[in-house]
Amino acid sequence: MASAVLVGSTGLVGSSIVATLISHSSISSLTAYSRRELPTNSTKLKALISKDQDSWPSTFPSNANLFFSALGTTRAAAGSLQNQRKIDYDLNLALARAAKENGVSTYVLVSTAGASHKSMFGYTKMKGELEEAVKEIGFEHTVIVRPGLICGDRNESRPAEWVVRKIAGAAGMVNERWLKDFWAQDAEVIARAAVNAGLQCAEGRNQKGVLILTQADIVRLGRTEWKG
Numbered sequence: 001m002a003s004a005v006l007v008g009s010t011g012l013v014g015s016s017i018v019a020t021l022i023s024h025s026s027i028s029s030l031t032a033y034s035r036r037e038l039p040t041n042s043t044k045l046k047a048l049i050s051k052d053q054d055s056w057p058s059t060f061p062s063n064a065n066l067f068f069s070a071l072g073t074t075r076a077a078a079g080s081l082q083n084q085r086k087i088d089y090d091l092n093l094a095l096a097r098a099a100k101e102n103g104v105s106t107y108v109l110v111s112t113a114g115a116s117h118k119s120m121f122g123y124t125k126m127k128g129e130l131e132e133a134v135k136e137i138g139f140e141h142t143v144i145v146r147p148g149l150i151c152g153d154r155n156e157s158r159p160a161e162w163v164v165r166k167i168a169g170a171a172g173m174v175n176e177r178w179l180k181d182f183w184a185q186d187a188e189v190i191a192r193a194a195v196n197a198g199l200q201c202a203e204g205r206n207q208k209g210v211l212i213l214t215q216a217d218i219v220r221l222g223r224t225e226w227k228g
Contacts, residue, residue: 001028002202003063005104007056007095008070009034009047012150013110016191017068018045026199031061033095053091057098066198067099070110081122089130096134105140108198110190113148113215135210141201142210145194147218149184185218193222 004021008014009032021030022042031046032038033056038047048059071092078084096107115127131144197213200206213221 002026002066002199003029003031004066004068004198005031005033005061005064005099006068006070007033007092008068008072008110009038010036011070011072012187013147013190013194014070016187017070017194020188020191020195021068024195024199026203031064053087056091057094060095060098060102062102064099064102064104066106066108066202067096067104068108068110068194068198069095070194071095072110075123081126085126089126089133092130093133096137100137100139106143106198106201107134107137107139107141108143108145108194109134110145110147110194113146115144115146140208141198141206143194143197143201143213144210145190145197145213145218146215147185147190148215150190151184151186185215185222189222190218191222193218193220196221 004027006014006017006021009018018030018032018038018040021027022040022044027044029046030042030044031048033048033050035049035051035053037049038045048056050056050059069092071087073084073087075081075084078087092109096109099107109131111127111131112124114121114124115131116124117128117132119125119128134144135142193213197206197211201211
């Protein structure tokens, strides 16, 4: 049985990770960071609710062996790329370091397709820099999940992305494998892939080191091999 911690629990992928973890027979407990109340009630779940995100690393629990991060925001919501970086990079990295200090052996990061510290684009460059930084921390297992377009119902309004997600949804209805899987994945599929990969590492079924899940890996682990 594994004990897990999650940050980013109210986002599109994060909320699916919450549901996946608390329903999985191999998870004994879940501690989830959040700025607001979580809609899920479960005896497995302990919510750490605080709007003071800077304090989160200092409250990291000491009894977990799995840490999942689906933490992220948009430049529009943050107000600038600099403010977005404070969450997507600075807070993520501080929490990863706190996880390592508190004995976490397996770290799972939900990143993005195209992430590279050498990227010419601000967002993918930032995500790539975060990937490189967490690799240096030296977890026994580091899992980096790189989904494409994330499909699902978001709470916030993103008009341009909404249009593209609708196109992806329509493509999935016609032929999910050939018209959708290679460029867009459902939030639930991404969550299941992240949890499956994390548990495989925690249970010693994957080699130690860094494991990168491409979109094809996400589909394979998240849909065809899902076992709750």
